[in-house]
Amino acid sequence: MVFKEIPAGAATSVWMATSPDLEGVGGQYAQDCGLVEPDAADAGTGGWAKWAQGTDDARRLWSMSEEMLGETFDV
Known part of the structure; x- marks a missing residue:
């Protein structure tokens, strides 16, 4: 993990x-x-992992979360 000083950490945002x-x-x-x-x-060369943007995984995890909470959310 790479740590940055506060100004460097804020620079991209x-x-x-x-x-x-x-x-x-x-x-x-x-x-x-x-x-x-x-x-x-x-x-580990930078960028984001492809699996972090998986639409199918996002839907599956959303459904699992709703099931665990016993709630549904319209999004």
């Missing part, structure tokens, strides 16, 4: 919120003040 180059851009993952793609085979 500030960049995403204020960069005119990102006007109208959404649904992206950013790291170190740049947009990144999925990590190649989860090699």
Whole structure:
């Protein structure tokens, strides 16, 4: 795990919120003040793991959560 000083840790969020180059851009993952793609085979080279964005897994986990809570939520 890599730790950063507070300003460095906040830099990507500030960049995403204020960069005119990102006007109208959404649904992206950013790291170190740049947009990144999925990590190649989860090699630890940066980016996000493909499994973290799995729509089928998200639906399955949402259903499991509702079942455990005994509640349903309209989203």
